[in-house]
Amino acid sequence: MGRAPCCDKSGLKKGPWTPEEDHILIDYIQKNGYGNWRTLPKNAGLQRCGKSCRLRWTNYLRPDIKRGRFSFEEEETIIQLHSMLGNKYVLLTIKLISKVLSYDDGTGTEVELYRWSAIAARLPGRTDNEIKNYWNTHIRKKLLRMGIDPVTHTPRLDLLHLSAILNSSSQMNFSRLVGMHNLVNPQLLRLANLLSSTQFQNQNQNQYLMLQNNAQDNQICSNSQLQNHMPPLVQPCQPQNQDIPTCTTLETPNVPISNIDHFRTSDVTNFNPQNCQLNDWPNNQIDLTSFPEDYVPLSNYGYDCVYGSDPPPSDTSTFQSNGSSNFSFRSVLSNMSSPSSSPTPLHSNSIKLTSNSTEEEKESYCSNLLKFNIQDMLDVNEFV
DNA sequence: AATACAGACAACCGCCACTAA
DNA sequence: ATTAGTGGCGGTTGTCTGTAT
Known part of the structure; x- marks a missing residue:
């Protein structure tokens, strides 16, 4: 026999939450915590499924959630991480590798490698759902306007x-x-x-x-x-x-x-x-x-205008966006699994744009962010 | 002022891995 | 060993709001 059912779906309310329901849920969790989502709605007196309660709490009511517009730095982080985690094939590969290696992030907790949650881990106060919505409604459209496929992060060739x-x-x-x-x-x-x-x-x-x-x-x-x-x-x-x-x-x-x-x-x-x-x-x-020796992959072009005459940073603890392969799986994990107290753009030392930059400047910069590929950075041989 | 349309975002659904019974 | 519930995820839908006509 398995467990008891999560909830009796008949007679449960669906749709938008009312302020009264929010108050009940907040009040209950503040007093009792949320150890068991199955029993929570019944104990709290809510006509909701436990799953719905969990979503409402994690995506909206949680006190540490940061509301409001995404900053440019946050957007930059999302784009960079999505370019690395957005490819399903790569995701599966990474999951497979992590499974084989039983990767540990150093804290004893096995790292979960899900795209939106991994991105959310880099953006304190932002939920995976919020990031996903922002991607679908803002960034995705912006990339399409720039002729970049938001799924593969490669130029559109439709x-x-x-x-x-x-x-x-x-x-x-x-x-x-x-x-x-x-x-x-x-x-x-x-x-x-x-x-x-x-x-x-x-x-x-x-x-x-x-x-x-x-x-x-x-x-x-x-x-x-x-x-x-x-x-x-x-x-x-x-x-x-x-x-x-x-x-x-x-x-x-x-x-x-x-x-x-x-x-x-x-x-x-x-x-x-x-x-x-x-x-x-x-x-x-x-x-x-x-290709001649001075060949530089396209993934690097565009950074010229970002770095100016300065060479790109060579700090291997951060993601490298150039064509070199000094990018490790572990560095990805450590970056993802160690959310900083504030959002840290993955190569923030390259940023010359500011929040005051124009939309065109931001779009131009964002397009540069996308000109690198997983395979440029992820050396799978390291794990074979 | 009314209507249509688009954008933003909350919420739902189905799937899957994990795990308790 | 098997079954089925739980939690969490990504994808999608529904609803609300703002803007244009």
């Missing part, structure tokens, strides 16, 4: 973007886009040029446009699905005799997602459409060894 560019894909228009590289995603620019340079002289164009129409008209493929199925940006130059895969037949790219960041902004700034030929990419794989 077909709507491509369509917009391809519809104006004359060389002249492309040159204009290149001049706007600060505004348009450089990877997208590059792909747009590659595609436009071929002028889609074969049937691929028709297939591709059909795919767009499918996405737009029938919404068969959501943006996220399309992104998941789109070939990585590093292999935009499909051999001309190769069919453009359709939404339903595409396979998951076998190129690590981090590779799509391996462009230099200079590639775009100095980009010459004539220099890019389909034959440059014969194997559908990017050859990382072909």
Whole structure:
């Protein structure tokens, strides 16, 4: 036999809590604590499910909850942590690793690695639900406006973007886009040029446009699905005799997602459409060894304007946003499991923006925050 | 002033891991 | 060893409020 049921769901009130109910719940918990949520509503005289009481207390009534707008520093922390914890695959990997290693945070408590709660642990006074809502209503939309996928934290490559560019894909228009590289995603620019340079002289164009129409008209493929199925940006130059895969037949790219960041902004700034030929990419794989020594992953670009002439901080106890791998799983855990008394941006010494910064400045900065990837930082080999 | 729409956020739902019985 | 309740999570929905037309 298991335990007694949590609550008898019949006759229990649902919906918004009244001030009277709040008062009863607060009064009861202040006097008795909240050891058992199952029996709490009955003992307190509330016609609510224990689960509902727990949610109301943890998300709203708890005395240590900080209300009000999120500060810029808090938003920055959320974005950074979400970029590391937002990927379900990475989450599962980390959970698996932590399971194997039975990771301990040093206090004897096994670290729980849930995304929103982990972020909330870095933001005292903020609840996971509050952060989740803020993400969905504010940050997510902001990222979408900036052309960044809020799920993968990589540049959006949905077909709507491509369509917009391809519809104006004359060389002249492309040159204009290149001049706007600060505004348009450089990877997208590059792909747009590659595609436009071929002028889609074969049937691929028709297939591709059909795919767009499918996405737009029938919404068969959501943006996220399309992104998941789109070939990585590093292999935009499909051999001309190769069919453009359709939404339903595409396979998951076998190129690590981090590779799509391996462009230099200079590639775009100095980009010459004539220099890019389909034959440059014969194997559908990017050859990382072909990059010059001064190559800097895209994940680093943008930080130039943050750090100015100063090099990025090298403190390995904080998260590194550059392409180097001096990032450890343990450092993530220790940061997450040790909430400071005040929200500490993960690389706060790089911040030059202030709360008085304009929205554009903040958006620009936030976009820079996103230009790094889990794989750039998380050295899984450390745990193998 | 009335209506429609969008944004913000509280609350619910379903799922899952853990664990008491 | 098995069963089923509990707590906690992410995703989603519902409701309220503010703004535009």
